[in-house]
Amino acid sequence: MSQAPTELELTLGDVAHGGFTVARHEGRVVFVRHGAPGERVRVAVTEPGEKDRFWRADVTEVLEASEHRVKHPWAAADALAARTPDAVPGGAEFGHLRLPYQRELKGRVLDEQLRRLAKTEASEVGFTGVEAAEDERADGLGWRTRAAFGVDRAGSLAMRAARSHTLIKTPALPLAVDAINDLHLSEVDLSGLGRVEIAAPAAGGAPLVLVVPATHDAAGVRRAGAAANRVSRHVGERASVGLLTQAAGAAADGAGELRRVSGRTWLQEQVGEHAFRVTGEGFWQVHRTAPQTLTHAVLTASGVQEGEDWLDLYAGAGLFSAPLAQAVGPTGSLLSIEGAPGTHRDARKNLHALPQAQVLQGRVERALREHAGTRPHGVVLDPPRAGAGKASVAAIAATGAQKVVYVSCDPASFARDVDLFAGRGYTLEGLRGFDLYPHTHHLETVAVLRRA
């Protein structure tokens, strides 16, 4: 049998979920990174199995360029200028395309997922294209208020290449807000650390730097403690520093330990008139203006009125719970459900001044069991990337809510859930898309479903 080729010349077809364009070679599908629909390109096949159903490939040379191709705004992430196309940090895979065209492609992916998984046309439910976040910069940079870095063998701040364990030294991240880059953590010896997470409050104030040991044995934690002290000396009063002694998500789940090294272990965020405390690794929207963009979209989509009863599921620190509780007022009610214990504790504090808000900790699919038949006026849900799934959709439908406002960061799980809701009598009635992740393939949607 002949060997699979390592190099091909291809004409690229349309964009697919995940940020690839789809091409064909002798009947086989090839998922290509760093290209654009319609381009004629040379690619390196990265996973060439002769028996594989599809291959993956990276563009190495553009033979006929798309009119939407531009110079990548982050030089280090420019795959065509790199030594090899996989030697670029992940997280800016659409940077070689004009911003409006990035949004057009995201809209096409959303439309395609809805057609395929929910037999629904986005344009039939009022979708008019992916909108920019409120107050977006023209260059689409400087938006990340949360950034996660690795640490390379030399102890330098680094980022992982997409679909790879390769770490690439990253002195600055142009997608991040200045407050993150201004800490210049690339100047610190980070040996002993496996991960560094930086969160900067969108409204200003000291960022929080969380460091995670490379290994979690006693010696590893000691080495990480020494690195945390070096970070703390470097940032001084400019940032807080904390040491997370377990793997990703551990502190937010209550299983890990977050040790204060200097400053405080939480951040204060402000959205409109509501203040939010967010502890450690607790969830908060990543784009600097995502909290207000989504709050406005959710309140508009909900049509919430004084005196109504609403549920906010997968509520995080209460970003939507607070304005919803305020909108229903003392004669209405708002039930906020969040799974992670640490984030739930934040939500309790954040909603303390709103007695109409009840805050529950637990998994949505279980916590909702007691609410079957309670007939709230509406439900807001904002699940993680995997979506709500069968059990949660069934539990939400069992409440008897007339209206569901679904906030999603993944068009595939969203489309699958729309189909699950359809099976429970809910019809998709409205849909907006937001580009809360410029230069990446990700998008956020806010949808309205109504019980027939």
Ligand SMILES: C[S@@+](CC[C@H](N)C(=O)[O-])C[C@H]1O[C@@H](n2cnc3c(N)ncnc32)[C@H](O)[C@@H]1O
């Ligand atoms: C995408 S975030 C949304 C949070 C909030 N709406 C916001 O915008 O800040 C999803 C949240 O769901 C929580 N979560 C994940 N799975 C859950 C489950 N099965 N039940 C309850 N909460 C869950 C996560 O801890 C996270 O806080």
